[in-house]
Amino acid sequence: MADPRWMVITGASSGIGAEMARIAAERGRPLVLVARREERLRALAAELAPKVATEIVALDLERPEGALRLVEELGARGIVPETLVNNAGFGLRGRFATMSYEDQVAMVELNVTTLTRLCRLVLPGMIERRRGGIVNVASMAAYQAIPFMAVYAATKAYVVSLSEALHEEARRHGVVVTVVCPGPTATEFTLRANVEKSKMFSTGSMSAAEVARLGLDGYEKGRAVVVTGGRNHLIGIASKLLPRLASRRVAGWMQG
Numbered sequence: 001m002a003d004p005r006w007m008v009i010t011g012a013s014s015g016i017g018a019e020m021a022r023i024a025a026e027r028g029r030p031l032v033l034v035a036r037r038e039e040r041l042r043a044l045a046a047e048l049a050p051k052v053a054t055e056i057v058a059l060d061l062e063r064p065e066g067a068l069r070l071v072e073e074l075g076a077r078g079i080v081p082e083t084l085v086n087n088a089g090f091g092l093r094g095r096f097a098t099m100s101y102e103d104q105v106a107m108v109e110l111n112v113t114t115l116t117r118l119c120r121l122v123l124p125g126m127i128e129r130r131r132g133g134i135v136n137v138a139s140m141a142a143y144q145a146i147p148f149m150a151v152y153a154a155t156k157a158y159v160v161s162l163s164e165a166l167h168e169e170a171r172r173h174g175v176v177v178t179v180v181c182p183g184p185t186a187t188e189f190t191l192r193a194n195v196e197k198s199k200m201f202s203t204g205s206m207s208a209a210e211v212a213r214l215g216l217d218g219y220e221k222g223r224a225v226v227v228t229g230g231r232n233h234l235i236g237i238a239s240k241l242l243p244r245l246a247s248r249r250v251a252g253w254m255q256g
């Protein structure tokens, strides 16, 4: 357990998180895989076991005590995370005024509150050790208000803002904080979010493996922000250049 290179990945049971785990295993990083679906975690751990040490933690990170329970569980197993990947997250498409409030709060809990708490719990140790860092998975949804995905886009705007600020605070202590901004990516996210038929997703998606590779490469290079793929770079530039009225109208049309 005393290996100094543990990488803890939340949301490792599918999609981008599972692909990050596969890539990190190729690079020899021992892994802690975290999500709710234990069977999926067990299967992935078995797949990666010939390459690296793996641990699984089956946990619901939407619950207020989720972040603390994860860190306590790591402590109990003697694991000191060198890298934390805050990847677990979900989005929902629909009208703000009619969407379930419980679902909206769950999005804020997972995408914002748990992510913040995990950063707050692990960053002091990283700063003290002058080693390691955090990868936060946000979204291109962060770059403009998105009608019909209002809460999701707002949570991801928070993640980008928080992560950029933490990057500046941590870098003078030898710690890297990177935020990854994927655009449409082919994962189970699209089913849960009900975005499969939106114009944004029907114009094409990147693979989870490619997004995961770009994200981890950017972190290893010490980048503050990683926008995945050429199309997303263009969308990012456009949303900075367009007046806010235009970018939110276009975003609403793409989701409508």
Ligand SMILES: NC(=O)c1ccc[n+]([C@@H]2O[C@H](COP(=O)([O-])OP(=O)(O)OC[C@H]3O[C@@H](n4cnc5c(N)ncnc54)[C@H](OP(=O)(O)O)[C@@H]3O)[C@@H](O)[C@H]2O)c1
Pocket (backbone or CB within 6 Å): 010, 011, 012, 013, 014, 015, 016, 017, 034, 035, 036, 037, 038, 040, 059, 060, 061, 062, 063, 087, 088, 089, 090, 091, 110, 137, 138, 139, 140, 181, 182, 183, 184, 185, 186, 187, 188, 189, 190, 192, 208
């Ligand atoms: N796919 C896209 O188009 C896209 C675009 C931009 C950003 N992103 C972001 O990328 C990240 C990964 O999403 P993905 O696309 O890979 O989707 P995904 O395949 O649905 O993966 C989401 C992961 O989060 C975990 N998760 C969800 N709720 C959880 C909870 N309450 N507690 C613990 N773990 C939980 C899921 O595991 P369990 O269900 O087993 O708990 C799963 O492992 C998310 O933050 C998402 O917002 C995705």
